[in-house]
């Protein structure tokens with residue numbers, strides 16, 4: 138039977154139409170840097186969380202991590218081996234501003250990022266910098282962290298410093314990584330720093346401040362730096378895709394819609410469409426009043442704030458890993474939905490991550506339809522393993538092949554013959570998570586997402602390529618899949634007639 142899945146290798150993007158496609162890989166400061174007290178760095182909420190017994194699996198911590206703080210050359214060497222065009226990494230706020238504010242700038246810490254950026258540029262790799270990937274200065278947490286709205290101006294000041302110091306060399310920015318996780322995991326069920334268990338109201342307050350802080354940093358760049366520095370800046374939003382558990386049941390279809398609106402929609406709706414979605418506002422209001430509260434748990438934006446937040450994007454930064462099946466539940470979470478995985482979906486090393494590539498294409502199409510066809514940069518996608526090391530990571534190659542294929546099917550049509558099958562989603566780039574095995578937050582070093590293996594019991598922490606490095610670098614080199622007729626590494630580079 139004719140199936141588009143068999144066309145995986147033919148649906149490719151090629152340099153003749155899309156030569157600035159971003160092929161990238163990503164890391165985050167706390168997960169790789171180490172140097173937790175080096176050269177005057179302040180402590181972050183992750184330093185504190187990971188040093189609290191029983192918070193992180195095996196009591197692992199990021200004190201040393203991959204020691205990237207001392208390994209600029211090695212990290213850039215493996216990026217060159219991958220042939221990526223871009224590298225996404227984050228800046229540790231307390232490394233640069235130990236007390237969280239610009240009163241004291243830690244030049245030694247800032248210098249690490251200068252060295253990294255310079256080495257990347259010398260290797261012709263564009264830096265894509267995340268300002269905030271979860272390692273808040275602990276001193277700011279001590280005065281309430283993201284719950285305290287004074288964080289907004291502090292984040293803006295921090296962003297200002299980074300733009301002013303690094304902005305002449307860096308053209309790609311992300312303000313905040315995954316506000317959903319910060320709000321829900323960090324402040325709802327507490328499985329990530331700062332580890333606060335206060336589901337219900339707190340995640341919505343935190344989410345509100347995150348959105349405002351993002352918007353202020355975006356406006357600052359837009360008003361003060363853009364004309365001179367000519368970069369692009371956005372927020373990175375993560376979301377699973379959600380399908381009804383039983384596609385014939387209206388209540389499951391409704392539950393799946395709620396999951397999507399409460400996940401991607403929580404942050405994307407205010408930024409792209411303006412304000413929280415009506416669905417979120419209505420459901421949270423109803424449930425809050427039913428619980429005896431006087432007003433909704435979801436804070437309200439004033440009309441001015443709605444305008445201030447709406448449109449604060451240059452692209453849709455999107456992290457995606459997996460799909461879930463939704464069904465209604467009466468009690469518990471505000472979205473009134475539970476989720477499970479289909480039992481036929483392959484496992485990864487992470488309980489929450491099942492291999493379900495079809496959902497990637499569907500959520501990319503959802504973004505196009507729901508948020509006005511924005512340019513999209515996929516800022517994370519990847520899979521983990523757990524247990525004994527096997528450098529022959531066929532599970533990861535399988536995942537990347539299937540997921541990247543879904544991206545290519547979603548992208549601007551290239552081959553006229555097939556364009557009616559494709560979606561014309563405006564995807565500008567793809568980022569593999571992660572460059573190397575690193576501290577996978579509360580699951581420590583036990584879950585490994587890396588293209589490169591890092592042996593944490595070897596003090597030298599060497600980076601060793603897994604087999605998936607060959608696959609990904611081939612895809613990058615070919616700007617799409619290799620030609621199936623020619624061999625595993627040869628590109629299909631003939632331009633079809635009439636394109």
Ligand code: GBH
Pocket residue numbers: 165168314315318322328375456488489517570577578586
């Ligand atoms: C991203 O988050 C992060 O940006 C990145 O730093 C991280 O290493 C990577 O993905 C891989 O996880 O507590 O079992 O209910 C991914 C999205 C959503 C994954 C919340 C963990 C918690 C699941 N995350 N999820 S659970």
